[in-house]
Amino acid sequence: MRSVAIVLAFIAALILQTTILPIIRLGGAIPDLLLVLVIFNALFNGSLAGGAVGFTVGLAQDLLGGHYLGLGALGGFVAGYLIGCLERRVNIDNILVTFILVLAGSFLASVVYFLGQGILNSSLSFRLLWQLSAPGALYDACLAALLFRPLARLFGGPVPGRVEIVQTGKIIYR
């Protein structure tokens, strides 16, 4: 049931990403709701799941509006895989930690995209990278902080086979 909800959440985010979110720019930056979901999924479900979902979402974004098929998929994979490696090493209940991880994951995905563009185009502008990636990453981090509780409940619910120990309001995963 939770899986269905997660899938529907990804589809809704995909629709919103292609309709409304490009309208509500801030300082030229568009929020990447799909990437936020990818990172949350990676935080709660590990690197493999994060990488696979990141690759799929990135590929879907490339199909619907990208210029190079595969670059978005690579960026999503890298962000989801590496953030997923931190699944058991950070306290994901802390909203600040989540804010920093989403900020880092979003920036990482943008770096990968731009590096891939540079390899394919033979043109690389680090100034442009900073101008486009930094505001976008900050926007994503703020969105994640805003949606932390519903997303944590969506992705962080009880996982079959996973032992959860609850201590004074904290959920510790083993």
Add this chain to the structure above:
Amino acid sequence: MFSSGFKRTLIILAVMAIFCLGLARLVPSFAASPLVGKIHEVLAPVQSRVMMGWRGGASILSYFTGMRRLQAENSQLQQQVMNLTWESNRLNQYVYESQQLQKLLDFKNRNVTRFTLLGARVISRSPTDWYSTLVLDRGSEDGVKKDMVVVSDAGLIGRVDAVWPHTSDILLILDQEGAVGAMISESGTQGVIQGDKDNPGMLQMIDMPYDAKPVAGQTVMTSGLGGIFPGDIPIGKVLTFNSGGSDLDQYALVQPDVDFTRIEEVFIITASRSVPEPVASQPAPEEQTTAAEAPEQPAATTPTQTGSSQGAAAQTTNSGRQKSASPAQSAPATVQSAPATVQQAPARTATPPAQTSPGAAPAQTAAPTRWAPQSQPATPTPWSNQAQWPSQSQGTDQTQWTD
């Protein structure tokens, strides 16, 4: 050196990078591919619904945000309108003032050869209806003297009644005490203009000849008689004529040309210029003697020599009555009086000319007396001091009031 997990991560990342970059390189254009078309077809209905909802919500939001913006803009525009209205009124006032001043300037230019005019502004008006007076911002330090005439571009206003160093009091012709010798220019009917106590703001012309029948629309001007007001200054227009119960009760209602409720700028006639007469400057003794020997001349010339000018002036306006008094001698007297008066005129005009201020003129005339008592009508009239205009006796406006 590196853990197996780290190595595994690097390998996975490298493989994925190669795969994705290869995919990007090998599939250059995929936007028109059927797969993309299918995805768009599936998502399009949902996307359109979402955008419709967004636009509806945005319009509602913009209604409220726009409302506030419109309110702010409205108040700003209202303030702007108020400022512009005030500015427009101020500019209209300037235009009106400019037009009025232009009229006054034109009036002054038209009369530059006739009068010396001193501009003045009204600074105060009489607070009650008992008197019709104005206070001007010119006084004795500006050369203003009592009984100087005050006019505007429209016509006669009144005369100076009292003078102070920087201000002067003007008695309007509307006042009962501000009577003026007048004449209807179309018919030559003489009379007296005074304020109408029954119609405030209007004038009455009284003391007209018994057979006078003023007609509505006729122009009333100053007659020049009386020694204060120069002739040919517009006063107003006849509105109606009331014959009354008797010749003494008849009067004409006159609409003044000047709008006394809106007077702002006026002119004070400080001096008027006279046309020099072609006669000797010094009267010949034998001619004066001849004039003195004329039967009715003693009555006229002797008082003139003593400084009164009433005799000659009496002959001017009351020529009809004097002629009736001594008809047998009227013609020769008139003829003989002419030289006398003409001779006296140069003496009078030889003095510092064009002094209409009655206070100065009498002292400067050669004739010793001008206010000789004559057989005057029982009722004293404001223009009984007529000796200043001896030329009037010849029925022509010769000396001082020719343009």
